[in-house]
Amino acid sequence: MMHWIMDASAVGSEIATVEVEGIPFPKEITVSNSLSLLAHGVTDIEIHFLQIKFNAIGVYLDKDNILGHLENWKSRTAEELVKDDSFFQGLVSAPVEKLLRIVVIKEMKGSQYGVQLESSVRDRLVSVDKYDDEEEEALEKVTEFFQSKYFKPNSIITFHFPATPGIAEISFVTQGKSEAKLTVENSNVAGMIQKWYLGGGSAASPTTVRSLADQLAALL
Numbered sequence: 001m002m003h004w005i006m007d008a009s010a011v012g013s014e015i016a017t018v019e020v021e022g023i024p025f026p027k028e029i030t031v032s033n034s035l036s037l038l039a040h041g042v043t044d045i046e047i048h049f050l051q052i053k054f055n056a057i058g059v060y061l062d063k064d065n066i067l068g069h070l071e072n073w074k075s076r077t078a079e080e081l082v083k084d085d086s087f088f089q090g091l092v093s094a095p096v097e098k099l100l101r102i103v104v105i106k107e108m109k110g111s112q113y114g115v116q117l118e119s120s121v122r123d124r125l126v127s128v129d130k131y132d133d134e135e136e137e138a139l140e141k142v143t144e145f146f147q148s149k150y151f152k153p154n155s156i157i158t159f160h161f162p163a164t165p166g167i168a169e170i171s172f173v174t175q176g177k178s179e180a181k182l183t184v185e186n187s188n189v190a191g192m193i194q195k196w197y198l199g200g201g202s203a204a205s206p207t208t209v210r211s212l213a214d215q216l217a218a219l220l
Helices: 063-069 077-080 085-093 110-127 134-148 186-197 208-218
Strands: 002-007 015-020 023-026 028-030 036-045 048-060 097-104 156-161 166-175 180-184
Touching: 002 208, 015 036, 015 048, 023 036, 023 063, 023 097, 036 063, 036 208, 048 208, 063 085, 063 208, 077 180, 077 208, 085 186, 085 208, 097 186, 110 134, 110 186, 134 166, 134 180, 134 186, 156 186, 166 186, 186 208
Parallel strands: none
Antiparallel strands: 002 015, 015 023, 028 036, 036 048, 048 097, 097 156, 156 166, 166 180
């Protein structure tokens, strides 16, 4: 569930936000360009008929540029897009600035998150025969980055993918600690981190994939 709210925290200005699972996400974030919040969702698991939500997710894209790279899917319905992994491959491979903002709902050890990311990215790379020493080394650095972190509720993990493909900039912010940053310069690992969240049927968050299909179908 989401609705629009206004945050008057900035003196003399108001920042439009979208509430996802009670967590405010800015409607726009500026890194190199102004990126629009185009989709949202959660990562969750169902145990004994109980839905446990771990993280809320916001997907920010350079809206004007991304649409130009998705012309092949013009006039497709959301139902068609959500089942089309080639569409999400087109989204991931497009040389357009993207940002994923992950906000913690249920506290957990950063090492747990790091192991999930490592396992998923490694399996994806192995399946396409792109897991060599360089990828292993880059992925180990990502796992080590999260190893010492503790994911309190409202902690924020950010994955920024510049328009030039091949890089992932990761940051982690939690209450009482300074921001921690890591740059991944291995293009195969950076691409598969994108796929972990944006990869269609194999992505970590079906609700985020559904939201992307809904929003991009409307814009295309």
